[in-house]
Amino acid sequence: MDSVSSGDQLLHVDLLIDEQEPRRGILELLSRLRPHWKAQDIQMKTFTEGITNQLIGCYVAPLQEPGCVLVRLYGRMTELYVNRDREVEMFQVLHAHGCGPQIYCSFQNGICYEFVRGTVLDDDLLRQPSIYRLIAAEMGRIHSIQPKCGRTVEPFLWTKMSHFLTLVKNSSGGGGGGLAEQRCTNSDSGGFTSSSPLFSFETLSAEMESLKRHLSQIDSPTVLCHNDLLTKNIIYNHTEGTVKFIDYEYADYNYQAFDIGNHFNEFAGVNDVNYSLYPSRELQRDWLTAYLESYKQSSGHEVTVTEAEVTQLYIQVCKFSLASNFFWGLWAILQSRFSSIDFDFQRYATARLNFYFEKKEEYFGLTII
Known part of the structure; x- marks a missing residue:
């Protein structure tokens, strides 16, 4: 019917x-x-x-x-x-x-x-200036879309992350140590073992609060975000010279810097996560310049972009990239328990959380101008 x-x-x-x-x-x-x-x-x-x-x-x-x-x-x-x-x-x-x-x-x-129409982007194209500038410009256009008149919007990050954490706790039988019993090992990442306290519910919960305290002080605007911009969600039309984003399962209003930092994390890949592929500072700054030009133009502002603006956004993005790794680490723990798809979600969770802890101190230490 x-x-x-x-x-x-x-x-x-x-x-x-x-x-x-x-x-x-x-x-x-x-x-x-x-x-x-x-x-x-x-x-x-x-x-x-x-x-x-x-x-x-x-x-x-x-x-x-x-x-x-x-x-x-x-x-x-x-x-x-x-x-x-x-x-x-x-x-x-x-x-x-x-x-x-x-x-x-x-x-x-x-x-x-x-x-x-077009082809799913591959990891090599992601690093080509002509392509990544298209991606940056498209994200700038989407971020400029305003909510319906009179509607107040809140970033979905903390609500969604709290929901994930609750599901993690419940799926481990409510016990605080449930995650530590998971065999989340990844010999290649030099990371956690199945007995690691870093996978306990208490540690993850405290970590989320630490992130929230730090990032809530960062003045990143709330905009319409894709929130899951990995290569498979970008369609490149070579003939038209355009990119389009697909798959809106996680699209919602969120912090501007989260969407960008999340995309930069995706340079490391999905099937075999390799953070040596994370974009260089130079690539990020060029990407962010193209993004700001598009975002400003689409928002009806003066298009001139200063070095100081790029630097400020770069630091915000570094900090919110931590939230992205933590977010998808929690997500992968849940997938490892619920999904019927043949994918090593535990290894993926380990890779994302390892990189989060590896970068946390460095990125928390960056000072916004």
Whole structure:
């Protein structure tokens, strides 16, 4: 049964698609979204970039032609830490401002939306000046999107992180030492062992409070953020010379410097995290200059960017990159307990938290001008 209302309400199809054998359910969905498509002509391509969801492209013309529909099946238990209503709202806001694809409908365990033409960015392209300046400019445009009139917005960081921490505590049976029992070892990172007190709930909780105290004193504006800008979420269209961001599961209002610091952390990769790939100070400053020019222009301000402004934002970003590593460290601990996807989340958690503790003292010591 379908339901649709006026205004911003999205079409909802009351359908549960089988994760193991999705084709039949997807064809039923497409019979409503694309009734002129003949079932025998519909081709499907599974994309494997995601580590929490299944993403399937459906098309009758060539994949890169207009009209292709993306069907995303939510990962198991992801509703625990992803606000699906908020995700739909972010889709609609970003599409309305020309920054994101159109969302077509939701169904019981997923959503359908427009295919963004181009290719998923790879790690090497991330370091090319012509590409990273496009990414910086696109983020500047998104950050300039204003909330609806009269709406006050709060950064989602602390609420979300507190929620993650509560889930971590509950999933370890409520005991304070539950995390220490996890076999979060990573011989390559020279980091924590399964008995490390650094993985205890008490330590993580105290660490979050320390972060909150320090970062709450940093005057980073609250803006509309993507919050998860890794390479697989950036689509590069070589022909048009553009980049677009996809996947808005964590999109929300948040600290400007978090979104940027989070993106810089993603230079280290996902499958085999390597922080030697973290962008150099020179690359960051060039990136931040392109970002500030775009952000100012999109916000209707004088476009001139000073060295002092770049330096101030650089320091803010260093500090908030700590919050990004801590955030995704908690997330990965949860994924290691709930996700059915074949990915070494424990190793990922260890890598993110190791780098957090490695950089904390240095970045806390940086002084804003």
